[in-house]
Amino acid sequence: MSSHRKPRPTSNNFTQRAVRAGLLAAGVAGVATAVPAQAATAAPQHAAVASDYVFSHADRAHHTQAKDSFTIRQYGDVNAAGVRNQANAVSAGCSADDECRSVALSFQIVTFAGARTHLNAVNLSDAANKKCTGCQTLAGAYQFVVSTPTPITFDGDTRRQLDDIHRRLDGLTRSSLPATELKSRVDGLAAEVSSVLHDAVARAPKGEAQPSVTLHRHLDGWPGH
Structure with missing residues (x-):
């Protein structure tokens, strides 16, 4: 069977830029602050960057590969922030009689403060079956x-x-849940995270600008969506 890969959305679907107070920014320039791989609290700074990536690859040698990440990154006042979250899963070379299963899930939580923070947020996922019938x-x-x-x-x-x-x-x-049910259950966990974060924000000190919790979600999967 030939290799199958869903067409990627354009970069505009992957990149979401926002600026508090309703301004738009072209991106984050001069961001060079390194961030630990897991949950961290950073001292006040002018700029911050965070990147999380999960990759899983299943094949005849490793029929089941499943990986996930759940990171929390808390920053103080920042003028600019660049955050990236990515999940990629590949199944290769298996058959309907010898199926593969590959799962990659990445949850990234980022907090920051500032009246006019330039934010460049990238969130994307990609699932590919390569000569993998029934995977x-x-x-x-x-x-x-x-x-x-x-x-x-x-x-x-x-x-x-x-x-x-x-x-x-x-x-x-x-x-071992079917992919369709797994998607639904994971979406449910994401909804719980949003609820917890909204509660935390509600207890935060008030200011002129309104606090916000924004979820960027991207799912890709075989078979079907």
């Missing part, structure tokens, strides 16, 4: 951008709720 391949990227007038730090209750969602994401990723 199940799913890639999902979920990016949560939290913007507040003043810096916030998640309290213990918020952390516990997010940790619980992370544990359940791990379980779903490694489950």
